[in-house]
Amino acid sequence: DARVTQTPRHKVTEMGQEVTMRCQPILGHNTVFWYRQTMMQGLELLAYFRNRAPLDDSGMPKDRFSAEMPDATLATLKIQPSEPRDSAVYFCASGVEETQYFGPGTRLLVL
Amino acid sequence: AQKVTQAQTEISVVEKEDVTLDCVYETRDTTYYLFWYKQPPSGELVFLIRRNSFDEQNEISGRYSWNFQKSTSSFNFTITASQVVDSAVYFCALRGGSSGTYKYIFGTGTRLKVLA
Numbered sequence: 001d002a003r004v005t006q007t008p009r010h011k012v013t014e015m016g017q018e019v020t021m022r023c024q025p026i027l028g029h030n031t032v033f034w035y036r037q038t039m040m041q042g043l044e045l046l047a048y049f050r051n052r053a054p055l056d057d058s059g060m061p062k063d064r065f066s067a068e069m070p071d072a073t074l075a076t077l078k079i080q081p082s083e084p085r086d087s088a089v090y091f092c093a094s095g096v097e098e099t100q101y102f103g104p105g106t107r108l109l110v111l
Numbered sequence: 112a113q114k115v116t117q118a119q120t121e122i123s124v125v126e127k128e129d130v131t132l133d134c135v136y137e138t139r140d141t142t143y144y145l146f147w148y149k150q151p152p153s154g155e156l157v158f159l160i161r162r163n164s165f166d167e168q169n170e171i172s173g174r175y176s177w178n179f180q181k182s183t184s185s186f187n188f189t190i191t192a193s194q195v196v197d198s199a200v201y202f203c204a205l206r207g208g209s210s211g212t213y214k215y216i217f218g219t220g221t222r223l224k225v226l227a
Binding site for chain 1: 148
């Protein structure tokens with residue numbers, strides 16, 4: 001049963017530190033999405049890729065967030081420097097044939 | 112512009128009751144895709160169903176059924192004989208079919224509480 005994996009599952013860090021979240025999409029999926037979920041904003045799309053090429057990152061704060069796909073088996077989301085308002089659950093999803101499947105999420109707390 | 116509205120913020124039912132979660136969408140695309148996802152207390156988002164705009168057949172999967180009506184731009188989700196394990200937040204989502212569009216628009220979710 002193929003699944004999207006995300007690491008770490010939980011991260012506590014201090015303001016100003018760099019945070020890197022990793023995602024392994026399901027083998028064969030050609031789209032990868034990064035979402036952020038908070039109580040206030042709900043699910044927000046941060047960025048997405050198709051065939052490893054970034055298609056849209058308009059949802060990301062450009063000055064501190066960056067998303068990459070170094071290869072087909074790894075997507076990364078970096079925050080540098082992190083701020084308390086970045087505290088949220090970050091989901092990665094991978095997709096094929098119009099359907100996306102979510103990973104378990106990374107719960108980030110920035111103190 | 113594309114939009115998904117889930118007007119019901121929270122619903123509480125007693126176990127074994129039937130419950131319907133509403134989803135209304137807006138899109139100008141002639142081809143589009145509709146989805147339902149479940150987010151249980153554990154936090155993971157679980158895919159439940161995808162519906163293509165050109166397939167208006169309703170679908171039943173066990174206690175779950177979906178009613179897709181293009182005429183009213185609705186894609187409602189019914190749980191029959193609800194169980195405590197159905198307690199979760201349910202999200203409806205839309206993806207347009209225009210070339211180069213891969214963005215999904217999510218509703219704000221409906222929190223379902225099934226009481227024993």
